Each structure stands twice: as structure tokens, then as C-alpha cells.
Amino acid sequence: MKTPSNSIKRRFALKFLRTLVRIRKSTHQPSPSQSSTWEIRRRAQRIKLAAYSSMARTVGSKRAWSRALTMKLRAAMGNRPWSMIKQESKKMTRRKLIAKRKRHMEKDLNSGVQELRRLVPGGQWMDPLSLMQETAHFLRCLETQVRVMRSIVAEGEGFPC
């Protein structure tokens, strides 16, 4: 469980910064400072997605949550045709949810576990055991992500707007 270690932090920082730079270059050029709120929001959304995706790519496909996240983000970014993804995910959902939900439902922890499933990418298809595992890993990666982003922001705020 030591995986989200320093190296992951570094790799994530690199990936994220690259994407960030690209995003900012691409979106800043027209009107760097006086962008509308809509523009800012859109950019923020993209940055957020970029952060998640670079985290997922950093972790790789070993983890279920990163796989699910990558899928989701791909869908969100429109890199794959929507219909395809929809169909695929729907099929998966049908099959797995019906099978697994029945089996793994916990009565006492139900609400909490359900909430957790919603939060952890790909959590709907996990049984509680792997859900816990993935949650732990996801949590640590999220912490790393926040830390990196915070340091970037702190760095950036040294500059006057």
C-alpha cells in the first residue's frame, strides 16, 4: 500500500503540469486576463478533468478506480463516441450490478457503502472488499493530487495578477 509514494507524486506533478501548461496556453491566448466567468469556469472544468486524468494515468491501469476514471474521462472528453461508451457501460452495469449488488449488499453499512461507491470511480462494480482497498488507494492519490495542486497554486500566487 505504499504505492502512492514520492515517485507517483512526481509523475503526477509532471503530467499534470504538462497538461496544465497546454490548457492554459490554448485558452489564454485570446484574452489572458479578462476572460469571462464562463470562460474561467470552463477552463476550471478542464483543469479539473486534467488533474483527474493525469492522476489516473499516473497510477496506470493496475487499479480498478483508475481504470474506471479513465473510462469516464474519456467519455467526458468525447474522445470516444458517446454511444459506444454508453452502450458498453450500460451493458456492464446491467450485468454486474444485478449480480453483485444482490450478493454484496450489506444491510448495516448500506448507506455508507453506497455513498462510497458513488464517490470512488468504478465503485459500483466492486464488492465491499475491493471497494475498501480501492478507496484507500484512491484516497491517498487524491491527497497527493491536492498537495501538488496546492503547491502549484501557492507558487502561482506569488505573481500579481
Place this chain on the structure above:
Amino acid sequence: MEGNIGIPVAMEVDPSGQGSLSSCFFDPRWDNSISMEQIDPFDSTRSSIVSSPVASSLGAGEGDGGMIKELIGRLGVISSGSSGHVSPQPFLGHMSTNNSTNGSSFTTPLNSPPKLSLSTMGHRIRGSFPPLSEDCLVPFATDPGFAERAARFSSLGSRDFAVGLDGKNARVSSSIVEGGDSWEGSSLSEQVHGGETGNVKKTQHVDVSAKKRKLVQRGKLDAVTPKGSEVSGGNNHTSTKKIKSCQAAEKEGSGKEPDEREAMAAREEKMQKHGKDSHSKQQEPPKDYIHVRARRGQATDSHSLAERVRREKISQRMKALQDLVPGCNKITGKALMLDEIINYVQSLQRQVEFLSMKLSTLNPRMDINMEAFLRKDIFQSRESILPTDSSPAHVFPYGLLPSHGTIAAISPVQLPENLLDAATTPIHRSPTIHFPHIEGFSTVPSQVLGVWEDDLQTVVQMGIAPNLQPISFHLGAGSTEPNHGQMKVES
């Protein structure tokens, strides 16, 4: 020497020993407290002393060696310099000196079956149960002088005698394991009250007075024999588990009953842990194996066992998760913990959102600074600028999108592919690292292709700025080095 000194004797088959002749392993203990605790492990292992060489069909597995070591380690005191491994032969020899009979004091009284009793199951439970004070292996003759003599000879002998002297209740439980590989077999445990046996000689007569109890494992009761008639006193329970309930009845002291009960529970747990087909010698379980303890009255069928294992696993992971979430340590209860975890995840996600919002509104100069970031990490920022291509596909290169190599190919300056690899490994931060930001950059969309440094600490700067007047770089706020070298980039 005073007080009850438990003398557990564990006879184990030495894996290295020859098949038919198994070396017996005796662990003598002087210490009262230690002996108390340790009796549990040996509880079932308390072997009847075998007069004849042990039938060694006992499959001495690898586990035995480990177990022996463990036992030794646990035994704080090994008396009289015996290394702990006492081969049966020497032991017998010592005893013979005393008794002048080939059978050791142990062997004779118990008249034990030829089989070597070996039960390994007990050790798991140790510690959790109160000491079974009664378990003294064999109370032998109480002759003090004899005891002393014996003590000199061998640790085992000394122990025995000490016990005898104490006159405490001694219980001898011997489990006899059938020679079968499966280790299944009847185990015979015998209890001898020291008090009663105090004056009893080492002879088998002790046993007569002693109370015996039989442990039947898995319903197999082997009349393997131990002490023929005497065994009859024991209760035989044949059930899926070995039940020792009879012990309590046999015990005289009131205080001993709880102990016995616990012993029973312990055994039951053992049984459950190991399952029906478990090997008794499985003393060292694989690390990842989760042992579920079933208390009395808990269901023991495989389904509920599996369920219990599953719950155990879940709670383990919850604990691991708990460690990750700050402030979650004090919280007890799964539901609350889950809530806390959820809150934490949500807060982190909110922070990500907030931070990305902030990042989006940062000063554009930040871009250059970020490039500096990249350089600071000694990553080559090859794609710091994509000349004109700002399509979303390139902005978010999920796996499908062109790799950096292609991006580099697009860019006018092509960096060697291995540069990145080389850059990742060493972190030598040369004093000439620059964190430039560009003055007046906001007005001029400059394109700074790449700045990197190599081992020679030379800064190579390439810039492509179509309509660019010379841009002066100077160190940004984040620089650690007051190096104000100015670098010019000419188009």
C-alpha cells in the same frame, strides 16, 4: 521451585529425524508464569510420554521445525542448559539413570501408546487464555532428593521432579495423534492432580488416581491405548470438534473450572480455525490467512465461517482506511467511520475543484513558472508550447492521443527521446537552474520552446517567437538562487 510449576513437555517429531524414529522435543520450563501461559500451546501437544519409540508416521512437516523454534523462543527459560531439543534417546537415558528402567519416569507412568502425540493446534490460542495451572505434564515421584538428582541430569527430569515436589495439581494431557498423515487421531489428554499424585511414585499408579480425559478429534477415538484401563475414566466426546467438556467435571478445584472451560473454548477455536481438514501441525499460518475465532455457540458451518472471514477482512481494510483519514482514529463504529471517510473524500474532491478553479484564474505568467516547475523537477518540458495546435484533443491526451514524442516532432525543436528518461533519474540541481518568467509576456504570446539543462550545467535556450522582440528572462519568485543572469532569446 515452589508453587505449581507447569511442566509442559512437547514432543514433536523432528522433521529432520528419521522417519520411524522421531526425535522428541521437550521443552522444559521452570518459570511458573511462563509455564502457565505456555501450557496452552502445548496443551494438546502435551504428549504422552512414549516409552517405545514413537511411531513416526507423524508426518513431520516443515511446520514442525518452525513450531519447535517458536516454542523454544517462547520458553523463556530452558532449564539446565538443554538446548531445548532433546532427542528422545538422551532423555530416556537420563530417566533411566533415575529409574533404572528403560522407560523414563514419564513413560512408565503413562504407559503411553507407542504413538507420538503431537498436537500443534494449541499454540495459536496462547496468551488469550489464562494459564492452565493444572497442566503439569506428569507428576512424578515426589521424592525431593530424586528430583534434585534428576534436575541435574536433564532439564526435563528436573522439571518433572519439581512438579512432583510441589504437589500441586498436575495435569497431564497427552494427545495422541494417529500415525496417519492427516494427523487425525484421537488425542488423549490425561489429567493428573498433583495433589493426589503427590505421593505417588513415578510408576503408573499415579495414573490410576489421576483423572484422565480423552480428547477425541473428529470423532475418532483410537484406543490407541494409552493406559488401558485408566483411560476409561476420561469422557469421550465425539463430535465434529473435540470437546473437552468433561474436564471440568473432573477437576476438583473450583478455580480450575474456568480454566478448563477456556481451554475448551481454545480448542474449539483451534478446530474452527483449521477447519475440518486442517493439519494440526499448522502452527505457523500463512501471513495472509485470517483466523476467525468462533466463540461457543457460534455457528461453525463453512458458510458462516466464510462470512466471518469476510467480515474480518473488511474490518481490517476499514482499519487501514481509518489510518488514512485524519481524525478518524477516535471514531468507533463502522457507520461513523464510513461517514468520516466519505466526508474526507468529498472534501478532497472539493479541494480539487477549488484548486482547479484557482489554477484557471492564475496569472498567465504562471505558465512560464510552471515550465520552470517542470524543469525544476528535471523533467524536460518538451511540449511547453504547441505551436498552433490547441485543439482539445491535444489538450487532453488520454491514451489515445499523440504521445509526447509526436508532439516533440511537431515542435520545431526535436529533443532526444532519451532525454526525458535521463532526466528522471538523477536529481542534481545545478546552480544554474533558472526560473524565468517573462516580463511583458501577457501582451505578447511568446512561445518558448524549451529550456533545459544538461549535466554540464549549460542552459540551452531555444525560443521561437514569431513576432518577438528580445525577451529578458530573470529569475522568478520561486527561485532559490539569486542568480540574475539574463538570457536573451532572439527570434
